Amino acid sequence: MSQVNTNDNEVDIVIGALHSELKSFMNEWRPVFQRFHLIIIKDPDLKEELQIPEGFNLDVYTKSDIERVVGSTTAVLFSGYSCRYFGYLISRKKYIVCVDDDCVPAKDPTGNLVDVVGQHVVNLKTPATPFFFNTLYDPFRKGADFVRGYPFSLRNGVDCALSCGLWLNLADFDAPTQALKPGQRNSRYVDAVLTVPTRAMMPVSGINIAFDRAAIGSALVPALKLAGEGKVRWETVEDIWSGMCVKVICDHLGLGVKTGLPYVWRAERGNAIESLKKEWDGVKLMEKMVPFFQSVKLPQSATTAQDCVLEMAKKVKDQLGQADPMFLRAADAMLDWVKLWKTVGST
Template sequence: MSLAIENNEVDIVIAVLHPNINSFLEEWWPFLAPFHLIIVQDPALKEELQIPLGFDLQVYSKSDMERVASGSSINFSGYSCRYFGYLMSRKKYIISIDDNCHPARNNYGVLVDAVDQHITNLQTPSTPFFFNTLYDPFREGADFVRGYPFSLRQGVQCVISSGLWLNLADYDAPTQIVKPHERNARYVDAVLTVPLGAMTTLSGINVGFNRDVIGPAFVPGLQLVGEGKRRWETLEDIWSGFCAKAICDHLGFGVKTGLPYVHRDDAEVGNAMERLKKECEGVKLMESIVPFFQSLRLPTTAVTADDCVLEIAGMVREKLGMLSPIYLQAANAMESWIKLWKAVGANTV
């Protein structure tokens, strides 16, 4: 089941909120140079990007978003601009890294090639139907544990590789406020498959996925609050991750998490209180969002990721719409996303 992934099958999507993309690209040069890059600029970023020579890349800005997504209900502001890169890619695989991330070092002080690890995760099977306590049995030096059914050892296709990060821990705003000085310094050399039915959060900060198979499931749905259209920051990715995991479970694909790590800047720590203001209403809604996705059952007629997104949108409208208008907006955004995905796929824009 293992697939060979060629460099020309991979797009690296980089969401850019800071003008110093030059230093970012120079730092990542050894790992990104062999690939095509899609650089997506936050519509609010006014400075002209200074990009070093030697990269094969395409840069997208606010004017491109307005040209391609005019009339869409999708908001590509902030780090949600990465979704525009997913939309515009024409490659089979996408690896997404944000501009506030640096190459991490492992326990021996060696720089980690995050791109290579994502590719490794995506070209080896996942084991969602039976948990292997030695983590990923397809890694060199590992295998299946005693009692693991031989009928399941072939695994299934892995379509999502969810990486982690060092330094700035993956905390929400309330936890960051309580633990402002806490950092993640533990590099755990492990990859595991997220079990069938288990919910997990995914983040475009450091993720790889098979765009052909699961791309439409990375849907920026839960985005807006009231008429002010205030962004919900990381909750956009959480909603997208829940959708993607539920669809993988339904279609019989696998999700791996763990390696690779990136090293993330401290910049967001000082803004934890501002983030809390933006996220507080969304944090409350998680108490209804999680049970919804835990109980979600998609029909057998949904056989592709875009089918599944539309089915979930209808269920969101029916089962959650009466709780808050934000769910109706999410359903509309999901349907708008699929229309946009199909329209862009049918036309070279």
């Protein structure tokens, strides 16, 4: 693995632990993670003790820690996959990298281990170009540049606030797609990074992401939970909702979002057929969510991520609240999240 020059003190790696056995997971990641500080959040619903190998610089937070910091009433925000958001809240580093506990390091086509942290930080430290698409993808990568016809006035780009990595093996299909194509796997390693254009929506996944905490940490919100939400990625929409919130906010604040490298390898987990029933509510809600996020406009007076979340929560309540009570609960959770960020996340 060729490491990218990254300041160890400016990165926290956040891991949401939904399973107790973390030894094999962390030993696989040792070459990548050992240089950095890790924040491990144990799913409050997980009863077994975490099994963690020695040799890492880490802090572990359990249900009692979460309740001590945010109170027992608010702690419900951080159940299941949403436990990772508690890590976002308590971190004080500039950059946060988050990888799910069902992923291991990927290898590039030459057989080298992918430096996930280094590539994410490169994505965040180099400008994004959301206002005019460059057909050679990221013009700031080695060997690339702006193509003919790209406006010189836009070539400085803007700050990149969110880096969305990809994964090999088990792709992020929904349960209906995976059930229809049970043997389909992603084996294509595409050596590319691109900026997602402004006003273009995307289903951000928390499986492999990194972000500038000061710029948009409060815009990643643990808000929308399905009534029968389970413990398999197919059965949740919390990160999709959070991702659409943060993309609209990045567009409003003039910040960039990149997708592509780095890759992780995602292991097999769950049964798509069994997950169909739990996920179906989320599939139906998407048909209401997407038009809302495509059309929502935030006021110019919203100049920070926290301002934007508060304004968006109002619009969710007004425009989606009548469609399903889950949206009303999501709006309330967004307001609670901003309060937490002001009292806990900023101190």
